[in-house]
Amino acid sequence: MSSTDVMDRAAREMHLLDYRNGAELKQLPTRNGFGEGLIEAGNRNENVLAICADLAESTRMEGFKKAHPAQYLEIGVAEQMLVAMAGGLASTGKVPWIASYAMFNPGRSWEQVRTIMALNETNVKIAGAHAGVSVGPDGATHQAIEDIAIMRVIPHMMVVVPCDSVQTKKATLALSETFGPAYLRFAREKSPIVTTEETPFEIGKAQTFRDGDDVAIVACGILVANALIAADELAREGINCRVVNNHTVKPMDAPAITAAARECGAIVTVEEHQVHAGMGSRVAEILAESHPVPIEFVGVRDQFGQSGEPTELIEHYGMGTEAIKAAARRAFKRKVAG
């Protein structure tokens, strides 16, 4: 085995699968990981409840419903009810997971989330399914690309956007065992799996998935895979990118973000969300106060989504690997120009 066949230190430390050189990666929807994690959380703690608003199969609560029928509640198309009722249930130590599409919960239920979950400090967990434009043909009404913004702005909310289905399972378990109001965001479409059972996961701890010091690509959610592929290709152009899986948008790992800026000198943020007020904006807020460097934002630019195939939409809205590469080149150029 030649030395280039060995993945870098970061990838080995994180026990990643080899994504390099156009490797075929197995794909599964992140929502599957949520479904598996929820069943396991129910096994570990009988106080874990699942409550669904007429979307058991889509949100992958179906498995929990079968495994723990006594811990499952169905309330119909009533997302505000989901949050408020879960607040009441949590008052006696229950751990309610509530699920719908991200567009409707927390989209429709925002004020209930703010008051009942956050201000009131209750242990309710929101599972926001079908986030992002990768929902596809359903169109703009169903494509939540503002949800990170409206959740991260609320004090005390935990906001977690895992990178693949394996990590989504871990995040579901970790949130189930961490007290406090939380939002877990995941997607409909299948997406590449880059992590393994051995990959660590800790809420609030960003992960370096690839070493590099020319530019740091800070990504979350299903686009982390695109970021890794872009970094692999950029290496052949002589630009060595660090890739940070920034799965916890809140509380964000400020020391890791600042270190990436200090050590790389330029940042690209990548998220399937409006660039305004999302994960990348939080990165910019942190760096503006700690260590300002050139930043390029990859995400949706103040537009609504539309019907189309998932990959077609990811490309159209400038979140594909080529768009990430272009952003990294721009960031690098700005850094060099100093």
Add this chain to the structure above:
Amino acid sequence: MQSLTPERRKELELKANDVRQGIIRSLLSAGSGHSAGSLDMADIFTALYGAVLRHDPARPDWPDRDRLLLSCGHIAPVRYAAMANFGYFPVEELLTLRKFGSRLQGHPERVKLPALESTSGPLGEGLAQGVGMALAAKLDQKDYRVYVITSDAEHQCGLHWEAMMTAGKFKLDNLTCIIDRNFIQIDGSTEDVMPLEPLAEKYRSFNWEVLECDGHDMASILDACERAKHTTGKPQVIVAKTIPGKGVSYMEGDYTWHGKPPNQQQADEALRELSAARERILAHV
């Protein structure tokens, strides 16, 4: 009540058959979308565009047109198929459903296709907008009417009840709400997921005029619409009894067809059944 002549009835039934075929073709082309509710509202959309609404496909912005709002936006295929068959756009355009760049978005978007009156998909928001449009007609002393199509599961959304209360308060007799009472939603029967009955009683107690119809019988639909039009001092609801998937035998009554399209073989079968039904309508004297 004006009576429906046999010729007129046949004409409308043939149109409804065209609409159902359009639904199947567009869903097949899209590869995703909602079959059951779209098919079960084909007769009502046909009756509305064909015999109830004051509208002009050439002038979707006509200020005096009746307003038709589709609150449960997921059944967009029936509205698109009806609009195409009544001259709003070419029938071939139905094949662009849910595709990138199409005006026929997965859920209706008014900005892309103005005759839709509003944007919907998130459930439970149509009646409230209908209340606003009906109030605007009163304020402007206009005589157009507002029709809102709702699904039964939308009655689990709080906003819909706020709208019901408001329509009662303002005695909006220019507002008609039509319920697709097919008893299904995504996770099963409405009465298992979150019971709605007695639904008619609920409207009555909110000061609405309650009417019922067989959602697959032109005479029954038109009769209910006529009664609604002649109601004064109250908003009206028409509880339309429908069979999910109506017109395609293997879909009828099966809630699992709520949100999936037919595949090629299933679509062929559906179109065969619908063509046979068309022959029966033509043969009927």
